[in-house]
Amino acid sequence: MSLLAIEGAATLPILNTLIALPLLGAALVAVLPKNSPGLHRQVGVLASGSAGGLAIYLATQFETGVGGFQFETVQSWIPALGISWHVGVDGISLWLVVLTGVIFPVVLAGIDPHGDEKSYTAWMLLLQAASFGAFVALDLFLFFIFFEIVLVPMYMLISGWGYADRKYAATKFFLYTMFGSAFMLVAMLVLVSLSASDGGLSFNLVELAERQSLSQNTGRWLFLAFALAFAIKVPVAPIHTWLPDAHTQAPTGGSVILAAVMLKLGTYGLLRFGLYLFPEPSVYFAPLLVTLGVIGIIYGAIVATVQGDLKRLVAYSSVAHMGFIVLGTFALTTQAITGSILQMVNHGVSTGALFILVGMIYDRRKTRLISELSGLQKAAPVMAAVFTVSMLSSIGLPGLNGFVGEFLILIGSFETRRWWTVVAAFGVILAAVYLLWAYQRVFHGEPTEADLATPDMKSSEFLVLAPFLVAMVFIGVYPKPFLERIEPSVDTLIEHVEQHSDYERPEDVVVIPAVGQDDSEGAEGE
Amino acid sequence: MLSLVWLIPALPLAGFVFLLVAGRSIGEPNAGWIATAVSGSSFVATLVVFAGLLERDGENRIFEQVLFDWLPVGSLEVEAGFLVDPLSITMALFITGVGSLIHLYSIGYMHGDENYSKFFVYLNLFLFSMLMLVLGNNLVITFLGWEGVGACSYFLVSFWHTRESAATAGKKAFVTNRVGDWGFMLATFLLWTSIGTITYVDIGPAAGSLTNTTATAIALLFLVAAAGKSAQLPLYVWLPDAMEGPTPVSAMVHAATMVTSGVYLLVRMNPILTDNAQTVIAVVGVATALFAALAAVAQHDIKKVLAYSTVSQLGFMFLAIGSGAYVAAIFHVITHAFFKALLFLGSGSVIHGMQDEQDMRKMGALRKAMPLTAATFIVGWLAIAGVPPFAGFWSKDEILLAAWEVDGIGKGLWAVGLFTALLTAYYMSRQVFLVFFGEARWNDNRPQGQPEVVPHESSWTMVLPLGVLAVAAMVGGAINLPIFEEWLVLEHFLEPVFEYGRLHHFESTTATKVSLAVVAVIAGLVGMAIAAAAWLQKRIPTDRLEPKFLENAMYVDATYAKIVGGPGQKSFDAIAAGDQKLVDGAVNGAGRLVQKIGLLIQPGQSGMLRQYAIGIALGGLAIVVWLLSAAL
Secondary structure, three states: OHHHHHHOOOOOOHHHHHHHHHHHHHHHHHHOOOOOOOHHHHHHHHHHHHHHHHHHHHHHHOOOOOOOOEEEEEEEEEHHHOEEEEEEEOOOOHHHHHHHHHHHHHHHHHOOOOOOHHHHHHHHHHHHHHHHHHHHEOEHHHHHHHHHHOHHHHHHHHHHHOOOOHHHHHHHHHHHHHHHHHHHHHHHHHHHHHHOEOOEOOOEHHHHHHHOOOOHHHHHHHHHHHHHHHHHHOOOOOOOOHHHHHHHHOOHHHHHHHHHHHHHHHHHHHHHHHHOOOHHHHHHHHHHHHHHHHHHHHHHHHHHHOOOEHHHHHHHHHHHHHHHHHHHHHHOOHHHHHHHHHHHHHHHHHHHHHHHHHHHHHHHHOOOEHHHOOOHHHHOHHHHHHHHHHHHHHOOOOOOHHHHHHHHHHHHHHHHOHHHHHHHOHHHHHHHHHHHHHHHHHHOOOOOHHHHOOOOOOHHHHHHHHHHHHHHHHHHHOOHHHHHHHHHHHHHHHHHHHHHOOOOOOOOOOOOOOOOOOOOOOOOOO | OHHHHHHHHHHHHHHHHHHHHHHHHHOOOHHHHHHHHHHHHHHHHHHHHHHHHHOOOHHHOOEEEEEEEOOOEOOEOOEEEEEEOHHHHHHHHHHHHHHHHHHHHHHHHOOOOOOHHHHHHHHHHHHHHHHHHHHEOEHHHHHHHHHHHHHHHHHHHOOOOOOHHHHHHHHHHHHHHHHHHHHHHHHHHHHHHHHOOOEHHHHHHHHOOOOHHHHHHHHHHHHHHHHHHOOOOOOOOHHHHHHHOOHHHHHHHHHHOHHHHHHHHHHHOHHHOOHHHHHHHHHHHHHHHHHHHHHHOOOOEHHHHHHHHHHHHHHHHHHHHHOOOHHHHHHHHHHHHHHHHHHHHHHHHHHHHOOOOOEHHHOOOHHHHOHHHHHHHHHHHHHHOOOOOOHHHHHHHHHHHHHHHOOOOHHHHHHHHHHHHHHHHHHHHHHHHHHHOOOOOOOOOOOOOOOOOOOOOOOHHHHHHHHHHHHHHHHHHHHHOOOOHHHOHHHHHHHHHHOOOOOOOOOOOHHHHHHHHHHHHHHHHHHHHHHHHHHHOOOOOHHHHOOHHHHOHHHHHHHHHHHHHHHHHHHHHHHHHHHHHHHHHHHHHHHHHHHHHHHHHHHHOOOOHHHHHHHHHHHHHHHHHHHHHHHO
């Protein structure tokens, strides 16, 4: 695949290189001798890290104010079926690509897999390559391949490096997701064959999205099949129960990737292969999806509150957070969708950090049960501080990243889905309940001897979390570089939806200007 | 000079960052001195900006400074910007002023604490957040400060976190405030979707285009927010518990500054306060004032009395807002900041001198051991009790007058307010008599082997702020004396802020004003006299004066706790069990079903050729039959 990419490139094929780098790394790790301690991870960090650097470079080169796809590469692959290697990036996928680029090297460098580093690193690199592929693929067939490849390394990571019930959790994760994918595959084939024109078949996403030649009814059925696949991945309540098991049983690195990258394949899919590919059905089913989103917010939070296992608690908090993203996506306003896309990144940052912290606690105490921990703040003040910041980021404290996404989602959703938003905003209260209560029981209170003997974070461990903290503060204080790259693509998407359905987004309310509104003189009144 | 406004919050932010990194190595007492210096510089910066504002004419006293676009998406424009106007600068002045004194006080109070520098890290962060709250030029920046002070309050209340009660109180404060934040967010959303702006200077002119219903809805949602932060019914429950925090925190966060945020918010949003909304605010305020004063009557903990007293005084401020007397509300915010900070710091000095004893039943006669603390505390007492010419008299009097003049329910509001003023004088006198007068009960019922309590006066860093605040509590009323029109300095200064709101203008005759003031003073004196008879001269049996019902604040909090811990917890458990058994059970059930079907049809896959041959033959036959039947 990487060879193809290099052939088809006139200029630097940056997206193809992104996919190729970790693949090359994986290949290199595979041929390295097994007993070369540390080497596998070093190669892994180098390969995924250079991809990460390239992803950041991509963000700097990304043109703001442009709604369409950038850095597109098309290379015919199976011409008879209209399948091509077609990749590109826009404001919707850009930051997910960057997140994928940055989080893998951090995970590889900072989290000890506890055994068989060679295969672990190879699977991780394959996972990164496939995730890149899924986020940039603009061909349905290509997307499906990447979307499915992703499952294999994650299955391996959970079943190979996970905890006691890892086999059960990995199998459940695999089968559940495959179940949804089967529907998507069938729907995809039906879509392509029904959309065939004189030019023959085409799997080209952009062509299919622009053509919109399906009957209303067919379109709606096909949308449901696609949506089911993505809703399982998100996961949308009530088809979420694979998630707590997978998260809890996965090794720390796996949990971080699962939360930060893999769940986003679901919400990203809903935007790209939901709203974009099926605008009319998306509008038609929007009430259903925003309702499921709001149910997820409240339900996930309630179930999280009473979990006894810290990792399960964070897993259920993901259900709640992803509910916000689903709500924002189908609220269909610029603010809500922009907020949703940013929140995909934010959730990766804050939940990723929380999973790493829970992993650190487990490594030290060999337990994740809240009831067996107490007063850790006394013994481990730095860990407590980092946990606090991550927790506040997760519950959306202004000044940190979570607030920006949550606020934009809610204010945008309020325009079109007022009463749903009123309920969803209760999720903000519940988030404080489950996280602060857990924090109190784990970090506050009188420590036992075992708690007092818990070592604090090493500086190397702090360094692993430092990028997360920087991202939390930066996005919280100055999100403009993110927002101005996301928004044009969101506007383009909403215009596309308006064009192909009877949906019209609410008009802007005109501000009645204050008289003499001038920054330095600015006298109010007449 | 006005353009220096960014420095006001930037200084404590810099202090926070510096102490966060280097505080532990700097240690005691220098970390405290740095934090205090930063806070003091912020006060100076505020004075400079204030002077800049005064240079302008009355109606031109507005200055905006935008640092950068914070959340620009589509038609939503949220700037990181400041608004300097009479209201914001008034708030900033007393926040940095009183805040600096409390920083100074903390240097001595936190002496010897193992997390000494961390305390000042939080204190500086709190000051920064509080200043963002009042100086922000739009609702979202205010919300940043709003949640920021909430987080700092959480850190500071649970500062001694190994104590279960402190940890619980911190969490409770945060979660209860989040209920209020729900209201804040929805109010902001509704305002934005209705008039398309959340910037303060634009809200005033645009507010007129709101329908009465929408404006009332927005105002009531803001009331939910304000009731959370300013501890009004029914969300007050976190404040008495917040006394678990170190006493300087109680003085600064839970008396002088943060809890007045709700008052600030409602006054800031005055253009959207409709008549209906004002009525609700007034009723909530006066009900809270009465309720909390009744609870304060029967408390034994020296800080709990002051905590309920704060809730009650905040109720007075809400009553003022509901009566349209925005100036009186802000006036009382300021005088209350003086005398309540003074009383809290005084109680801290007492607790310190009594070696961490907080039960007033074990105090008494402390005026001899702690003369400076006692003298300043007595000033605070006279101020809150409404004795002229102390500061509290002027502001409380104005509130009662405004309530009196409200159409319809005004006389009722006034009567309840007056009775509350009597209770206030009573419970504060009870506290003063129990703590500083009577016989010394320091070592009554002292367990064997415990060292004897020998009260002592506190160090100068603690006493100096008491002195400054005592002076302020004595003469603070001078900023708004209703004797001559030109002496109403605060009123004239603040007036431009209410250009688009329904500001109450006093219309009573001088005779009415004077008689109402006299009645209020008499009520205060009656309260003091009853307390003297009961607690000083023991002419009234005191055991009947502290009913359990009042001591437990009418069991409101206990009822909440029962609901949350009982049905609340049970329903959450039930939902989680349902998730496990029903939702996930269905998934696993489906998995098992597939397995069972597989086992059922497994015999078909026996590997026996003869069996397959029969199958193929039967299948072929079936196709032939089907084709034939279709053809025929």
